[in-house]
Every structure is written in C-alpha cells, then in structure tokens.
Amino acid sequence: MRLSKKFVAAFRSNPVIYSLILTRDWLVYRFFRLMSPARGRAFADELRMTGASRLCFVVAFNTPWVVDALTKGWQKYASGMLLVVVDNSRSPEARRAIEMVCKARGVPYFGLPRNPERHPSRSHGNAMNWIYYNIVRHLKPETFGFLDHDCLPIAPLDISARMAGKTGYGLKLISASNYKFTRSADDPGWFLWAGLCFFRYHDFQGLALDFRGNGARGLDTGGSNWDPIYSRLSSDCFELASEGELPIHLGQLDVKYQILDGAMLHIGKASYMGPSTAPEYRRLLTDHIWSRYLGGPSERLIEV
Template sequence: MVNLKHIVRSIRRNRLVWAMLRYRDLLVYRRFRGRDVESGRAFARELTETGTNFCFSVAFNTPWVVDALTKAWVTYTSGVMLVVVDNSSSVAARKAHQEICAKRGIPYLELPKNPETNPARSHGIAMNWVYYNIVRHLEPETFGFIDHDCLPIEPFSLRGQLGHKAAYGWRRLPGSNYYFTQPADDPGWFLWAGLCFYQYAAISDKMIDFRPTMENGMDTGGGNWVPFYSKLRPEHVGFAAETQTPIDIDGQTVGYQTFDGALLHIGGASYKGLSTQLDYRQKLSDHIWNAYLGGTEDRLVAI
C-alpha cells in the first residue's frame, strides 16, 4: 500500500503548491490577527498597572496542567508576571482555565477562536496575536512565552536568566523535515516557543513572527530566524541547558525534559504522550503536586 503521508508530502514539495499553501496560511493568519484587537489593547492597558515584566502562556484544553502551572508560578517565581492567554477549542476548558486563574490571581484573556487545526500553526498564530495585539501596546521591559505544561519546580528567575542579554530560551536547530534544500551557509536556529524570553527593546523594531517555517525545518518560533535571531551574536543570547528528570510511576520510569534544573516540561499534554491517558495522567498529577507543589490539597481541578 502506498503511504498516503508520503504522497501528501511529495505534493507539498512542489514549489507552486507550496506557494499556494503558504498564501492560504498567510490569509488565515492575517484574518485571525485582526480579530478582537481592541480586547488585546484593553488588556494591555490593564497589565500596565501590574508590572513591567510578563511571561505569557498559551493554554490549550488542559485545565489540570494550567492548575499546576499557576500554582508552581506563584510558589517559585518572582519579578515576572504570568499571563494565561487561552487558545482552547473547548468552551469547558476555557471556563475552567478562567476560574483557575481568578482563584490564583493570574491575569487571563480568551483569544479569538483559532481557525488552524495544525498544532504548530495554531500555536504560532496565537503567539503572534499576543505579540501584536498585547505586547506591542504594553511595551514591557521584558516579555516572553512559556508552555502551559512547562512549570517551575524550584525557585527560578526568568529575569535572572535573561540578565542583560537580548534573549533567553531553549535553542533548537532545524529538523530533518525540510521541504526544500537546506542552504549550506544558512542553517539557522530558533528558540523553542515553549521557553523564550526577550528584552522588548531588542525586539520591538523587528518583524516578529512566531509561526513555524517548515520549508526550512523550523517548528513554532522558527519564523523569527530571519528578522531577529540571525542578527544576534551568540553572546547576546542565553541558552537554557536541557537535562532529564526521571519520574517513576508504577515501575515505569520516564525521563521528562528539564531546563536549567528548574523547569519541568510535561510535554504533549494536550494531544499526545502518556499524559493523555487518564490513569497515568492522574498519577503523574499526584506526583507533581506531592513532589513539588506541597501536596494535592491546593489542587483546584479533579483529573
């Protein structure tokens, strides 16, 4: 049997087809970015009264994760305000996220309904909406993004990690999924969309674009290679160190990504992996709360 994915990929490699798809994606993105812009500006005005350093988390259909993230943030971080922006397709999840944030004193905003079904593109245009409709009006000292399932498990300072550098985050190289030939002299890199933090002054005059650029093998955030990352010297960026934290559940040990020894990344909580299985998710949540968050008594969401 012919592999259907191989056929689709081969069709997409046609430059005319690819150009048409990219044009379609651009139209969808521009339409989405232009929706509810006044709500973003009004939200920015509210945030100006709360500080000058902000970290946005794009939530997606996972109240149990947002519950853990918000508790971890108020427990282990200071100096940078967490802001939850909701990209969920589930109305029930949005309601739960809003209630969690209200109880924990975390600013919250619903994003417009996202037209993209591809996770990378959906995440990318949501981040762009936040940047152009909130951050550009907020003009903070520093800002960035953290995945909703990437939570601090010990005292951690994003401002400290950034220091006087232009950017901080987990550096990623292009993957093997190039649609076209990789330029030998322009391999590129990008900061993972789930951990990227910036001096606003260093980025404010750039045509920022958090969308993926799969033509050169870059996932969400890769669109910033040309306008921003390619202009930076290595010493102007703080790169997070990636390690593994083993978590044992019922004799099954899984290594979870950890950044700079303080940020635990559950990974794929919304759409793939062990954490989408109810029994495992319950036990993983229990472990996280008991090991890092002072016990399950403060948990707001039943799994």
C-alpha cells in the same frame, strides 16, 4: 500510515501546491491576527495597571489540569516576572475551568478570539503573534516572552535574573532540515523554542516579529523569527537554557521527562498525542508532581 505520510510529503513538495498551502496559512493567520484588536489593547491597559514591566505569557490549550499545576508552580517558585495566561482553547468548558483557576490564583487571564487554525503548531504560532501584535506592542514592556503551558516550575526560577546582560533567553533549537542558510555553511539555522523564549522589548521594537514556524527551513513554531532576529544575531547574545532528564517512577513505570535549567519540568504534548492524555497515566503523573513539588494534591483546583 507510512504510505499516507509519503503521499502528503510528495504532494507538498510540488512548488505550486506548496505555494498555495503557504498562501492559505498566511491568509488564516492574518484573518486571526486582525480579530478583536480593541480587546487586546484594553487588556494591555489592564496589565499596565499592575505595574509589571516583565511579563511571561502562557498560551493555554484545552488542559485545565496543566494550567492548574503551572500557576501553582509559578506562585511557589517563580519571581521577577508576571505570569499571564492567554487561552487558545477550542473547548468552552476548558476555557471556563482555566479562567476559574487563574482567578483563584490571581493570575491575569485573557481569552483569545476563536482560532480558525486547527493544526497545533500553526495555531500556537498564530496565538503568539496575536499576543505580540495586539497586547505586547501596546504595552511596550521591559521584557516579554512565552512559556509552554505544560512547562511547570518545580524549583526556584528567576527568568529576569537569567537574562541579565543579554538580549533574550530561551532554549536553542537547530534546523531540522538540510537547508543552507546565509550566514555560513557550518552555522545552520536556529531559533528559540516557542515554549521557552524571552526578549528585551526595546531590542526588537519595530521589527516584524513572527512566531510561526518556517517549514521550508526546518524550523518549528517560533522559527519564522529567523529573518528578523536570529539571522542577525549570534546565539551568544542570548542566555541559553540547559536541557536535562528527570527520572520519575509512576506505579510500575520508570519514565524520563525533559527538565530545563533544572527548574522547569516539561511534560510535552499534554493537549494531544502524549502519554498524559491517558486518564490513568495522567492521574499517576499529576499525583507525583503535586506531592513532590507543589504542596500536595489537596492544593489542586482541577481534579484529573
């Protein structure tokens, strides 16, 4: 595995090869973004009919049990913003289950066109761009943003109040590379994490926003907004979320999970590679979350 990673890194470091890879990624992204624009506009009209001007978009991916907990937590704890689930799942069964959960909880649901990108981060970024260009720009809301599908409200949460007097809100991440940016040598590139980022629409209207990653600059999903947004603004313009650890006891295990602003439990990698993909661990974890924060397992719509 280590040798394979070194080979891939060396392969991608070739400027010609890397340029071809970027071209491929851009073509896939543009193809996807241009799919079904009329459906996006029609859904924007449906959202407009709700009267909501502050919207939180969640990109769902193959995990109905996560959306079940998220929508329940949002009902119980969140205020001031409409939750909208946009489904990027590859599994038709997962899409049906997620749509059922949303209907049962009165949450607007939209199924994206089939995303041709298989890489998780690129697929997520492409989905966010589809939402922005095919829904948000037609709707022109006061505020819009994105919350990770496995970032679960477990305490009172008012994102709109957190944004008071600021142009946006989210979790700040720093460049993971040694790339030197234009602002200053001691100010590395940064961005708001794609799983928690909110913006005042008017402040960025007309800019070519891009929620994909920027690997060349060490910026994950959302990092391609460095040029249109973050390179132009100080992080002081944004309300920044705090990070902490939440200890959880599961059977014989003591684990720690990320908690944001003391209100959002981030499971992390719920769709792939994470410990919650193991059935027994997932059962222990979800039983704890539902019993402790969401009114008990009887409130669940999806069995795990």
